[in-house]
Amino acid sequence: MSERLQPGDVAPAFTLPDADGNEVSLADHRGRKVIVYFYPAALTPGCTKQACDFTDSLDLLAGAGYEVIGISPDKPGKLSKFRDQESLKVTLLADPDKRVLESYGAFGEKKLYGKTVVGVIRSTVIVDEQGKVERALYNVKATGHVAKIIKDLGI
Template structure:
Protein backbone atom coordinates (compact mmCIF):
# COMPACT_ATOMS: atom_id res chain seq x y z
CA UNK A 1 0.00 0.00 0.00
CA UNK A 2 1.50 3.36 -0.98
CA UNK A 3 2.11 5.98 1.67
CA UNK A 4 -0.78 8.41 1.43
CA UNK A 5 -0.35 12.12 2.03
CA UNK A 6 -2.12 13.76 4.94
CA UNK A 7 -3.11 17.39 5.50
CA UNK A 8 -0.22 19.44 6.85
CA UNK A 9 2.47 17.30 5.19
CA UNK A 10 4.70 18.96 2.60
CA UNK A 11 3.49 18.27 -0.94
CA UNK A 12 6.26 16.51 -2.89
CA UNK A 13 7.78 18.85 -5.48
CA UNK A 14 7.81 17.73 -9.09
CA UNK A 15 8.60 18.87 -12.60
CA UNK A 16 6.77 17.11 -15.45
CA UNK A 17 6.18 17.76 -19.17
CA UNK A 18 2.82 19.24 -20.17
CA UNK A 19 0.87 18.43 -23.33
CA UNK A 20 3.11 20.87 -25.25
CA UNK A 21 6.32 19.23 -24.01
CA UNK A 22 7.16 22.13 -21.66
CA UNK A 23 8.28 21.66 -18.06
CA UNK A 24 5.73 22.50 -15.37
CA UNK A 25 6.80 22.47 -11.72
CA UNK A 26 4.67 22.51 -8.60
CA UNK A 27 6.86 25.32 -7.26
CA UNK A 28 5.60 27.50 -10.16
CA UNK A 29 2.25 27.58 -8.31
CA UNK A 30 3.56 28.68 -4.88
CA UNK A 31 1.46 31.48 -3.47
CA UNK A 32 -1.75 29.99 -4.91
CA UNK A 33 -3.87 27.01 -4.00
CA UNK A 34 -3.38 24.15 -6.45
CA UNK A 35 -5.61 21.16 -7.15
CA UNK A 36 -3.41 18.26 -8.31
CA UNK A 37 -5.54 15.43 -9.58
CA UNK A 38 -4.36 12.02 -10.75
CA UNK A 39 -6.32 10.10 -13.39
CA UNK A 40 -5.57 6.73 -15.00
CA UNK A 41 -5.81 7.36 -18.76
CA UNK A 42 -6.64 10.20 -21.13
CA UNK A 43 -9.58 9.79 -23.50
CA UNK A 44 -11.30 7.07 -21.47
CA UNK A 45 -14.95 7.68 -20.47
CA UNK A 46 -14.43 8.36 -16.73
CA UNK A 47 -11.27 10.41 -17.17
CA UNK A 48 -12.88 12.45 -19.93
CA UNK A 49 -15.91 13.18 -17.73
CA UNK A 50 -13.68 14.23 -14.80
CA UNK A 51 -11.43 16.43 -17.00
CA UNK A 52 -14.47 18.12 -18.56
CA UNK A 53 -15.92 18.78 -15.08
CA UNK A 54 -12.66 20.50 -14.11
CA UNK A 55 -12.68 22.40 -17.44
CA UNK A 56 -16.24 23.61 -16.90
CA UNK A 57 -15.50 24.61 -13.30
CA UNK A 58 -12.10 26.22 -13.92
CA UNK A 59 -13.22 29.86 -14.10
CA UNK A 60 -14.93 29.72 -10.71
CA UNK A 61 -12.06 27.69 -9.20
CA UNK A 62 -9.55 30.30 -10.40
CA UNK A 63 -11.77 33.07 -9.07
CA UNK A 64 -11.58 31.32 -5.67
CA UNK A 65 -7.77 31.23 -5.97
CA UNK A 66 -7.27 27.64 -7.21
CA UNK A 67 -5.21 26.37 -10.13
CA UNK A 68 -5.70 22.85 -11.53
CA UNK A 69 -3.11 20.32 -12.72
CA UNK A 70 -4.06 16.90 -14.09
CA UNK A 71 -1.46 14.12 -13.96
CA UNK A 72 -1.55 10.72 -15.67
CA UNK A 73 0.95 8.10 -16.87
CA UNK A 74 0.09 9.01 -20.48
CA UNK A 75 2.82 10.18 -22.88
CA UNK A 76 2.90 13.86 -23.91
CA UNK A 77 1.46 13.23 -27.40
CA UNK A 78 -1.60 11.47 -25.97
CA UNK A 79 -2.14 14.38 -23.56
CA UNK A 80 -1.92 16.82 -26.49
CA UNK A 81 -4.64 14.92 -28.38
CA UNK A 82 -6.84 14.73 -25.23
CA UNK A 83 -6.40 18.47 -24.52
CA UNK A 84 -7.33 19.38 -28.11
CA UNK A 85 -10.25 16.94 -28.37
CA UNK A 86 -11.87 18.14 -25.12
CA UNK A 87 -10.85 21.82 -25.21
CA UNK A 88 -9.11 21.50 -21.85
CA UNK A 89 -8.00 24.81 -20.35
CA UNK A 90 -5.56 23.65 -17.66
CA UNK A 91 -2.25 21.76 -17.81
CA UNK A 92 -2.17 17.99 -18.17
CA UNK A 93 1.17 16.52 -17.11
CA UNK A 94 2.87 13.30 -18.18
CA UNK A 95 4.13 11.01 -15.38
CA UNK A 96 5.10 8.01 -17.53
CA UNK A 97 7.29 6.39 -14.88
CA UNK A 98 4.58 7.17 -12.26
CA UNK A 99 7.22 8.50 -9.84
CA UNK A 100 5.09 11.54 -8.94
CA UNK A 101 1.97 9.38 -8.51
CA UNK A 102 3.99 7.13 -6.18
CA UNK A 103 5.26 10.15 -4.18
CA UNK A 104 1.64 11.29 -3.77
CA UNK A 105 0.34 7.85 -2.77
CA UNK A 106 -1.67 7.66 -6.01
CA UNK A 107 -0.03 4.52 -7.40
CA UNK A 108 -0.64 1.11 -5.96
CA UNK A 109 -2.66 -2.07 -5.91
CA UNK A 110 -5.99 -1.99 -7.71
CA UNK A 111 -8.67 -4.59 -8.22
CA UNK A 112 -10.84 -4.80 -11.32
CA UNK A 113 -13.12 -7.69 -12.25
CA UNK A 114 -11.37 -9.94 -9.75
CA UNK A 115 -7.92 -9.11 -11.13
CA UNK A 116 -5.28 -7.44 -8.93
CA UNK A 117 -2.66 -5.21 -10.52
CA UNK A 118 -0.54 -2.09 -9.96
CA UNK A 119 -1.96 1.11 -11.35
CA UNK A 120 -2.99 4.68 -10.83
CA UNK A 121 -5.46 5.32 -8.01
CA UNK A 122 -7.77 8.19 -8.94
CA UNK A 123 -6.79 10.80 -6.35
CA UNK A 124 -6.88 14.53 -5.69
CA UNK A 125 -4.52 16.55 -3.51
CA UNK A 126 -5.05 20.24 -2.82
CA UNK A 127 -1.78 22.07 -2.12
CA UNK A 128 -1.92 25.29 -0.10
CA UNK A 129 -0.01 28.46 -1.08
CA UNK A 130 2.93 27.46 1.15
CA UNK A 131 3.33 24.05 -0.52
CA UNK A 132 1.66 21.89 2.13
CA UNK A 133 -1.16 19.40 1.64
CA UNK A 134 -4.51 20.98 2.52
CA UNK A 135 -6.76 18.11 1.30
CA UNK A 136 -5.90 14.55 0.20
CA UNK A 137 -8.62 12.36 -1.31
CA UNK A 138 -8.02 8.84 -2.62
CA UNK A 139 -10.16 6.42 -4.65
CA UNK A 140 -12.39 9.27 -5.78
CA UNK A 141 -15.16 8.72 -8.31
CA UNK A 142 -14.67 10.26 -11.74
CA UNK A 143 -18.25 11.43 -12.12
CA UNK A 144 -19.31 14.11 -9.67
CA UNK A 145 -15.85 14.43 -8.12
CA UNK A 146 -15.42 18.10 -8.96
CA UNK A 147 -18.79 18.97 -7.41
CA UNK A 148 -17.86 17.02 -4.26
CA UNK A 149 -14.44 18.71 -4.12
CA UNK A 150 -16.09 22.12 -4.45
CA UNK A 151 -18.39 21.25 -1.52
CA UNK A 152 -15.42 19.98 0.53
CA UNK A 153 -13.57 23.25 -0.17
CA UNK A 154 -16.72 25.17 0.78
CA UNK A 155 -16.87 26.88 -2.62
CA UNK A 156 -20.58 26.20 -3.16
CA UNK A 157 -22.09 27.64 0.01
Protein backbone atom coordinates (compact mmCIF):
# COMPACT_ATOMS: atom_id res chain seq x y z
CA MET A 1 0.00 0.00 0.00
CA SER A 2 1.51 3.28 -1.05
CA GLU A 3 1.67 6.36 1.14
CA ARG A 4 -0.70 9.20 0.43
CA LEU A 5 0.85 12.54 -0.38
CA GLN A 6 0.40 15.53 1.91
CA PRO A 7 0.51 19.27 1.15
CA GLY A 8 4.14 20.42 1.10
CA ASP A 9 5.49 17.04 -0.11
CA VAL A 10 7.61 17.10 -3.25
CA ALA A 11 5.46 15.66 -6.03
CA PRO A 12 7.07 12.44 -7.31
CA ALA A 13 8.77 12.96 -10.67
CA PHE A 14 7.41 11.02 -13.62
CA THR A 15 7.85 10.55 -17.35
CA LEU A 16 5.08 8.63 -19.10
CA PRO A 17 3.86 8.19 -22.68
CA ASP A 18 0.84 10.21 -23.76
CA ALA A 19 -1.98 9.02 -26.04
CA ASP A 20 0.34 9.42 -29.05
CA GLY A 21 3.32 7.69 -27.41
CA ASN A 22 5.22 10.94 -26.74
CA GLU A 23 7.02 11.18 -23.40
CA VAL A 24 5.62 13.74 -20.96
CA SER A 25 7.35 14.58 -17.68
CA LEU A 26 6.14 16.46 -14.65
CA ALA A 27 9.41 18.42 -14.94
CA ASP A 28 8.18 19.75 -18.31
CA HIS A 29 5.58 21.71 -16.32
CA ARG A 30 7.92 23.26 -13.75
CA GLY A 31 6.92 26.89 -13.17
CA ARG A 32 3.25 26.13 -13.83
CA LYS A 33 0.53 24.66 -11.63
CA VAL A 34 -0.62 21.19 -12.61
CA ILE A 35 -3.73 19.26 -11.68
CA VAL A 36 -2.77 15.58 -11.92
CA TYR A 37 -5.75 13.30 -11.69
CA PHE A 38 -5.73 9.52 -11.52
CA TYR A 39 -8.61 7.46 -12.86
CA PRO A 40 -9.23 3.70 -13.17
CA ALA A 41 -9.98 3.16 -16.87
CA ALA A 42 -10.56 5.03 -20.12
CA LEU A 43 -13.88 4.55 -21.90
CA THR A 44 -15.83 3.78 -18.72
CA PRO A 45 -18.83 5.92 -17.68
CA GLY A 46 -17.40 7.62 -14.57
CA CYS A 47 -13.97 8.21 -16.06
CA THR A 48 -15.53 9.59 -19.24
CA LYS A 49 -17.69 12.00 -17.21
CA GLN A 50 -14.65 13.17 -15.24
CA ALA A 51 -12.45 13.62 -18.34
CA CYS A 52 -15.23 15.52 -20.14
CA ASP A 53 -15.73 17.76 -17.09
CA PHE A 54 -12.00 18.58 -17.07
CA THR A 55 -12.08 19.24 -20.83
CA ASP A 56 -15.14 21.49 -20.46
CA SER A 57 -13.38 23.46 -17.68
CA LEU A 58 -9.95 23.56 -19.33
CA ASP A 59 -10.15 27.18 -20.51
CA LEU A 60 -11.22 28.33 -17.04
CA LEU A 61 -8.45 26.30 -15.36
CA ALA A 62 -5.81 27.41 -17.89
CA GLY A 63 -6.88 31.02 -17.37
CA ALA A 64 -6.14 30.56 -13.66
CA GLY A 65 -2.71 29.09 -14.50
CA TYR A 66 -3.47 25.37 -14.22
CA GLU A 67 -2.63 22.57 -16.63
CA VAL A 68 -4.43 19.22 -16.40
CA ILE A 69 -2.94 15.74 -16.75
CA GLY A 70 -4.96 12.54 -16.42
CA ILE A 71 -3.13 9.28 -15.61
CA SER A 72 -4.53 5.75 -15.83
CA PRO A 73 -3.10 2.24 -16.22
CA ASP A 74 -4.37 2.15 -19.82
CA LYS A 75 -1.97 1.79 -22.75
CA PRO A 76 -1.44 4.76 -25.15
CA GLY A 77 -3.61 3.19 -27.88
CA LYS A 78 -6.63 3.03 -25.59
CA LEU A 79 -5.99 6.61 -24.43
CA SER A 80 -5.86 7.76 -28.05
CA LYS A 81 -9.22 6.10 -28.75
CA PHE A 82 -10.64 7.65 -25.54
CA ARG A 83 -9.37 11.13 -26.47
CA ASP A 84 -10.66 10.95 -30.04
CA GLN A 85 -14.03 9.37 -29.18
CA GLU A 86 -14.80 11.94 -26.45
CA SER A 87 -12.99 14.97 -28.02
CA LEU A 88 -10.85 15.31 -24.89
CA LYS A 89 -8.38 18.18 -24.62
CA VAL A 90 -6.64 17.17 -21.39
CA THR A 91 -3.27 15.43 -21.56
CA LEU A 92 -3.75 11.70 -20.94
CA LEU A 93 -0.79 9.62 -19.81
CA ALA A 94 -0.36 5.84 -19.70
CA ASP A 95 0.99 4.14 -16.56
CA PRO A 96 0.44 0.42 -17.29
CA ASP A 97 2.99 -0.73 -14.68
CA LYS A 98 1.26 1.54 -12.12
CA ARG A 99 4.55 2.91 -10.74
CA VAL A 100 3.39 6.54 -10.88
CA LEU A 101 -0.05 5.65 -9.54
CA GLU A 102 1.66 3.96 -6.58
CA SER A 103 4.11 6.82 -6.00
CA TYR A 104 1.16 9.23 -5.71
CA GLY A 105 -0.81 6.96 -3.36
CA ALA A 106 -3.43 6.44 -6.07
CA PHE A 107 -3.20 2.64 -6.23
CA GLY A 108 -4.00 0.23 -3.45
CA GLU A 109 -6.84 -1.14 -1.37
CA LYS A 110 -10.23 0.47 -1.80
CA LYS A 111 -13.86 -0.36 -1.18
CA LEU A 112 -15.90 -1.28 -4.24
CA TYR A 113 -19.52 -2.26 -3.75
CA GLY A 114 -18.79 -3.18 -0.13
CA LYS A 115 -15.79 -5.40 -0.96
CA THR A 116 -12.14 -4.55 -0.41
CA VAL A 117 -10.27 -4.70 -3.71
CA VAL A 118 -6.90 -3.52 -4.99
CA GLY A 119 -7.00 -1.00 -7.80
CA VAL A 120 -6.77 2.61 -8.86
CA ILE A 121 -8.00 5.03 -6.20
CA ARG A 122 -9.65 7.96 -8.00
CA SER A 123 -7.45 10.81 -6.81
CA THR A 124 -6.39 14.34 -7.69
CA VAL A 125 -3.10 15.96 -6.73
CA ILE A 126 -2.55 19.65 -7.34
CA VAL A 127 1.13 20.49 -7.83
CA ASP A 128 2.40 24.06 -7.47
CA GLU A 129 4.96 25.88 -9.64
CA GLN A 130 7.85 24.55 -7.55
CA GLY A 131 6.77 20.92 -7.90
CA LYS A 132 5.31 20.66 -4.39
CA VAL A 133 1.95 19.17 -3.50
CA GLU A 134 -0.56 21.96 -2.89
CA ARG A 135 -3.53 19.61 -2.32
CA ALA A 136 -3.99 15.84 -2.39
CA LEU A 137 -7.53 14.50 -2.68
CA TYR A 138 -8.25 10.77 -2.48
CA ASN A 139 -11.36 8.65 -3.12
CA VAL A 140 -12.96 11.48 -5.03
CA LYS A 141 -16.23 11.09 -6.94
CA ALA A 142 -16.14 11.20 -10.73
CA THR A 143 -19.23 13.37 -10.96
CA GLY A 144 -19.02 16.92 -9.61
CA HIS A 145 -15.33 16.64 -8.73
CA VAL A 146 -14.09 19.22 -11.23
CA ALA A 147 -16.67 21.78 -10.06
CA LYS A 148 -15.56 21.16 -6.46
CA ILE A 149 -11.87 21.71 -7.38
CA ILE A 150 -12.75 24.97 -9.15
CA LYS A 151 -14.74 26.13 -6.11
CA ASP A 152 -12.02 25.05 -3.62
CA LEU A 153 -9.31 26.83 -5.64
CA GLY A 154 -11.45 29.98 -5.80
CA ILE A 155 -11.40 30.10 -9.59
